[in-house]
Amino acid sequence: MRIDIVTIFPQMLEGFFAAGVIGAARQAGIVEIYIHNLRDFTTDKHRQVDDRPYGGGPGMVLKPEPFFRAVEFIKSQLTVQPRVILLSAQGKLFTQEIAKELARESAIILLCGRYEGVDERVLHICTDELSIGDYVLSGGEAAAAVVAECVARLVPGVVGKHESLEQDSFYNERLLGPPQYTRPPEFRGLRVPEVLLTGDHKRVEEFRRRAALEKTLKNRPDLLAPSPPAPLPSEEEGSQG
Numbered sequence: 001m002r003i004d005i006v007t008i009f010p011q012m013l014e015g016f017f018a019a020g021v022i023g024a025a026r027q028a029g030i031v032e033i034y035i036h037n038l039r040d041f042t043t044d045k046h047r048q049v050d051d052r053p054y055g056g057g058p059g060m061v062l063k064p065e066p067f068f069r070a071v072e073f074i075k076s077q078l079t080v081q082p083r084v085i086l087l088s089a090q091g092k093l094f095t096q097e098i099a100k101e102l103a104r105e106s107a108i109i110l111l112c113g114r115y116e117g118v119d120e121r122v123l124h125i126c127t128d129e130l131s132i133g134d135y136v137l138s139g140g141e142a143a144a145a146v147v148a149e150c151v152a153r154l155v156p157g158v159v160g161k162h163e164s165l166e167q168d169s170f171y172n173e174r175l176l177g178p179p180q181y182t183r184p185p186e187f188r189g190l191r192v193p194e195v196l197l198t199g200d201h202k203r204v205e206e207f208r209r210r211a212a213l214e215k216t217l218k219n220r221p222d223l224l225a226p227s228p229p230a231p232l233p234s235e236e237e238g239s240q241g
């Protein structure tokens with residue numbers, strides 16, 4: 001898989017993607033990540049990427065032209081149609097389901113905003129607008145890091161053992177993952193649950209399932225609530241047969 005990220009602060013992301021499983025996957029050639037400086041796609045002498053908002057108001061808005069050029073340049077290097085994603089607090093909420101969907105793509109391009117945001121016309125070259133949560137960051141870089149890492153770790157071969165992904169929160173169902181423990185078995189009077197030391201796989205599985213349910217109920221009861229029923233067909237739709 002190839003991931004291209006467009007930002008005015010490439011240095012924020014370079015270190016992030018150099019380490020850990022993603023760094024190793026890049027070295028092994030399983031995932032390619034390219035970070036582009038938006039300023040490289042300007043044409044004026046000052047390499048200006050922003051301007052004042054039409055209609056007035058505080059702050060600056062990122063101009064459309066450099067984003068169009070950046071996406072055209074990246075696309076010219078690809079043989080497939082990429083998903084082009086604008087990171088935005090106004091986007092659809094990024095979830096594990098969306099991460100799974102994106103991990104099946106061969107190429108994605110992530111566009112990072114800054115300041116007051118990005119000229120709305122940039123959405124014309126985007127397939128998606130994604131938010132990582134109902135809060136506002138100063139820029140799209142942290143959001144791009146979240147999306148890219150979450151997607152890349154689902155690409156086969158990136159995480160050594162696929163079963164460790166299956167144990168993760170949200171992987172197969174709307175459930176948090178079970179608690180994990182490691183050595184020592186007792187630390188400052190805090191003991192690892194006995195069942196995990198027995199080697200009895202069936203009991204360990206039962207314990208993990210119950211503990212995951214309890215944790216979900218405590219921290220995220222909304223995940224266990226039944227999904228709302230599908231809307232009833234409108235009268236017109238219903239009368240069409």
Ligand code: SAM
Pocket residue numbers: 087088089090111112113114115116117118130131132133134135136137138139140141143
């Ligand atoms: N004025 C914008 C608004 O009301 O939505 C907020 C702009 S924010 C200060 C600057 C940039 O940070 C955005 O263009 C976007 O790229 C990024 N950003 C902020 N919050 C985000 C979020 N929750 N998810 C994804 N990107 C976010």
